[in-house]
Amino acid sequence: MTQYFNFIHKYRKRSLQSGMSLVELLVGILIGLVATLAISNLFSGFEARKRTITSGSDAQSTGVLAMFYMKRDAQNAGYGLPLNNSSDPSPLLCPINTSINQGGVIINLSPVVIVDGGAGSDILRIRYGNPSAGGASLRATGTITSPTLDGALIGCRENDIVLYRQTNSNPNCSLGRLQRLNPDRVINTLSELNTTPTASPVSDLNGSEWVRFSCLGAWNQYEYAVNAAFELTRTGGVEGGNPFPDSTIVPIVSDIVSLQAQYGVTNTIDPTFAAANSSAVIPFSAANYLNRVDQWVDATGVYGPSIELLDRNRIRAIRIAVVARDGNLQKSDVSQPCNGAATGLARVCIWQADNTPANVDLSSVPNWQRYRYRVFEATVPLRNIIWNRDAL
Template sequence: MYDSQKGFTLIEVMVGLVIGLLGTVIVAQAFTNNEARKRATTGTADAQANGGIALYMLERDAKAAGWGMTATNTTYPGCTTIHAYCNGSATCGGTNGPLGGINFAPVLITDGGSNPDTLTIQYFADPNVASGLPSGTTVLRRRMQSPSAELDVASASACMDGDLALVAAPTGGNCTVMKITEVQEQAAKLQHTADANGEYNPAPEFYTTNTWPVYEANSTVSCFKPANGGPIFRKVYSVNSASRELQRSDNSQNPAAVNELVMTDVVDMQAQYGVSAAISTDAISAWVNPADAGWTNPGPNDWRRIKAIRLALVTRSGQYERPAAGANCSATTSLATSWGAISTANYPNDWGCYRYRVFETVIPLRNVIWGHI
């Protein structure tokens, strides 16, 4: 019994300290375990939210793929050889000389192999402007005297100053991108004179030296507004594996946005084309990978067969979960979509020590299905 005259003995004090320390250890352990569970839960919730928001933004942009291609309905699908020129200016892409490889597919998927894929969504009009449709389509009334000659057309009101014109031969697959420098409505003529800047309109001798085509009467002339930094509007989605960020480049903005942050903790993106058996058919007959033969750079015959894309995003929790002593936390971890496993060959060595969420969706290309392109 405690004696007020004598106080506590040393043994009693030590016993009290030991009991107090044991209680502190137990409470600290319980708090640590609870905090770890809370971080795992909130980290998983963050990955869930990040993936949902990122997928929504991707889906919103992809559904509008092909916006504004109405007037070029009968023009660009027949282009097997597209002639275009740039003087090195950023307004036409920054390259110098002939612009090869222009592709008018509504969407393009670049295969990343063991790395994330890249998705390019294309429009012939500003996707941020509801009324941003092309000016229109007309035909040549007379044969051009030379590749640099003015265009004598049935209706000059189809185009406006500053438009790009896609001139397409009735047969043979030749097409040329020109910049309209002057519209003569009464004379029904379109000028595409090489000016001081020279975007899209090279000097007359360039046409001759490079044997660019001369277009006959009844060739189609389709006009559309140029984008900032290229002939057509593009939104390019990619994943920066080092920073684990979903990024977007967008030339519909002025100045053009380059690799702007869309969402954090996105580690992978995989995509496939949903293609129909024929242009006139909307039903998807096959899902093809961008690395499959003939689909690394789809040609004109396949542009309008792309009716949908299948997309998968992988997000990661920020909480590191330490494995048990001697264990490998990636040994039992796998990531997969409904159409196959996701390669983790280029993921960090400790990638399995985190929690992941895989999001999938099928995005129909409405403008293609509705016959707008």
């Protein structure tokens, strides 16, 4: 009997044991799904922030590098042009078409030229020399092709570009190439004189007016532009090689979608000069304007391709803006024009310090609003051409 009751007890105990019910199974699956979704969203958020930070870092790097290259050249603009004093007029008083045929390429004395790109990117051209004498000049007499100089010819080398300037209020000017030097540093031969004649080329070194002779070194031109692949390119002459624009166009920075530039001009006449010359006509050299920037202008109208000497010589600085793209296409729009009003979208503006920042046209960039951008700006005083003024 005892065995019987033990058997019944074990049987009943086994019958009271049960497995997981369907409801419990569904609840467990639901909890697992919620946890999986939460973890996935967490990782997705981290990844999105990582992409944003990484892409922002890329845009930062490319923009800084692009600005470094252009600022470096712009700060050298005009280097090598002779310095000004009371008896030695500025080379920027020369006729604006004073030019040299350098290896088949016509290059003039304008230190900075902006080519307006309309709705697209602008082009920035910068010119400077590399003479070791840094703008020194000597009086020249004799014949123009083999002049005699008052002093030792220091800092000039064969194949350097040379500048003749006649010392009067409306100077005649010529450019040429120092083809040969004698062992005693006396000029043997000058070539390419007046290949592109100016309005008033120098023709006589023995006249009543002094003629000054200066070496500009390798007077080359460097050009910055944005190509169809959204790369900032630099083209420039290399000493001893082909000058611009025969040199190879070199892409230097990627994901640059726009380059914009403006001239900073002075409109203020020196009050001391104005008081002493109330009835005088302001000289075309702009020598009596203050060294300050009163207005920023595009390279259009009077500051376009047909710019005159007066307006060119009132340029005191340039400012540059580059727009760098992050390179990662987003799933939806993240950017808008500067005058856009959409909530949550970043505005792309240039000249951000102005009272009214400007739009930059990025319509040539496919799906442009689905990229993030960073704008970099720099103002560069043209410190090598301040000699526009008589009194420094």
